[in-house]
Amino acid sequence: MEARYYLNQNVLNAELGNNPSYVWRGIVQGLAALKAGARRKIGNGEGTMVWDVPWLPDVENGFISTLEHDQRTNVKVSNLMVAGEKRWDAELLYDVFCSRDAELIRRIPIPMGDNADSWYWMLDDKGVFTVKSCYRWIQGECSNDYSDMWKKLWAIKLPEKVTNFLWRLCKGCLPTNVALLSRHVDIDARYETIWEIFARIFQRSTRDQSVEIAMEAQIKEKDRRNRDEVGERIWKPPAAGWLKINIDVALFLNGNIGVGDVIRDENSRFVAARGKKIAGAWKAREAEAIGLKEALSWVIDRGYKQCVIETDSYALAAACNGRPGEALFGTIVMDCIQLLKHINQVLVVFIYRSANSVVHRLAKAAYFMSDAGSGMSLHLSSLIMY
Template sequence: MGFRDFRLFNLALLGKQAWRLITNPTSLWTRIMKARYFPEGEFMNATLGYNPSYTWRNILEARPVLEKGLRGRIGDGMDTYIWKHAWILNSHTGRVISPCGPGNEGMRVGELLSPNGIDWDEEKLNFFFLPFERERIKNIQISPNRPSDIWFWGLEKDGVYTVRSAYRRDCGVAKWVWDGLGVDGPMDGCASDVKEWVEACWKDIGETECVKMMVGCWATWEHRNRVIFDNITVEPNFIVTRAKDVIHEGVGECDGEVKDRGRAAGSRVRGEQGEGWRKPRDGYVKLNVDASVKEGEGTTTGVVCRDAGGEVLWGMSIGREQQWEVHIAEACAVLDDLEEAARRGIQFLEVESDCLQVIEAIKGKQTERSMFSLLIEDILACSSQFKSVYWLHVSRSNSCVAHALAHCTPRVLGRILWDDGLPLSTNAAVRFDRLSN
């Protein structure tokens, strides 16, 4: 069956019951367990108690499994304690390691927000946290809708606990990476050196799988270097995401999706829905969005709005210090363009993005628990103020101008709006789109 450690697997199964105690507080079983074993507190702080049942003993034994991946998703921040709960992203434990000053033990995350409730208070972050931890906190996107804080499972993209992810987490980083990339792992057998091993793998499992394997090795080694030299530890799923991003960009290019990354933004590439930008339906405007994330520099989102005649109405670029994952950056770009469109009184629009994960999440309207899902909820809430919105996934060739705004304009923190013509860096893309219509 593929299980190498039955004890770890059983603990992962029991962790599922512990997860239900946390995420289903209104269920009959949870109410019974709470009344019996932790009537005045929460499950994560509950004790064994007097004369506990066999079931309760086993669930408590599995609690450390849950602690390894459990994270707080920040909404209004009033249910999450700064130094008691795990809520820091891209951290091995999720807990704050900056020293807690006297009398600050009961501080909540909500107290770190600015008066408007949707931004972090820079002065407080500088006062309470170490530099590297400040950056991690600022990477947490705050929802303007101020929902309540909830728990999510940091080892899955949707934020929901799975037995598989809990088991793999205890089996080590390398196994997680291999499984996450969908490869069986290094080929069994002997090889005298790395070159011989790679050649054997290439012959045995094929080119595509071998590329995944090599990128997995690189991503794992990069993580190892960051732990040793920068003292930065991330969850294994972030390593898998990093490797998949590289595979998507690199392998896609080799397969003809984008032949040359150095090409001008307007050069021809193969598109999912034809080559080049397509006009929106009559009476609608089209918003194309894209995002760029560069390590050490931050995130830039690009948005361009055009009418049914193909004329550019306005463009926008927003630079931020945060270094999000690509799909989160793309979701922020969509939210940026919706807010600007609402400010300008637009009612009928088509929104195009080359990030399939974002478009599928918006169309699916799935209820999940991750930070990404909170962004999707904000997008859906914002889109409700329009009379009609169409969501479209397109290839990069159908969104060259937005791509140029996100990748080719000078990286400047803050918002830049263009109402009277886009920057020169987009001229090639704009000309290409006009020729394609």
């Protein structure tokens, strides 16, 4: 099939051709959906041409938008990296590409190993193509923001009838006057139903804000019922002979992230802390993984052997103890897993934000550092604990 329909080119650029078979006709019809989510995952960059395939992490357009000049033909992605180092040449990126392309490239993690370039499906959190995710995209529902929103909604621990009400509210399925009249139901439109009142309140908010309202209600309800409950929501010291490293990141509007790490021992005594600002407009999941990678490198340099690493990112803790996936998030997690092998005994566990408040403040304080990439180590007197 390759020799007949797309010889010497990528299948995503293939055309219907002359006298195509029924099978090939069906494949070509599905290519539009495939192109929407298929992205090249960068390893060493040797197998990807800069202008030929979609490799940018952008749902709308994965191709480089900067015009290709004659002197830039046949340029590999590896040419955009600093020679002998696993990082992008930032100066070159902003010289060659428009700001949109340069910022997107900087968001792509470069793995530590000499991995070959491959493909992943960016419309799925794990980077794996599924018929379900493709179907949802075709139906116009595969928005990353909305899919995250629905996951948050159904994860809220409220009575089922409440979450079902919120879902119907967001989907516009409530029997409001407008909805009933649109279905030719004979009603007295002079009066508002209770559904109408609720819908009018929520229509003033975005969908994400509606979910945030529900999540806030969940937190207040749980606090009311479990006001005296303690446990994983409170920081606890590690076992004898172990150290506990709390990590967190903060995302800044200027395109950088702040990383914070705090180490304490079995007696709850402060051992060390560090804050660092890193350039790159990362999404939340990728930023959390970058924070763990930075923390692991720091722990290895200090020679610690028995460590519990706590993060308030459930997705990160689950990925480190399971299957990272094929997406960009998985690329960073795989680097973290390789670093974990250099520590004798180590655990990566999830905790709630309330048990991670100290390091969260430290990550936000990284905003005031002068340069991205710079870091600071703190002494006990510099760290305010609550």
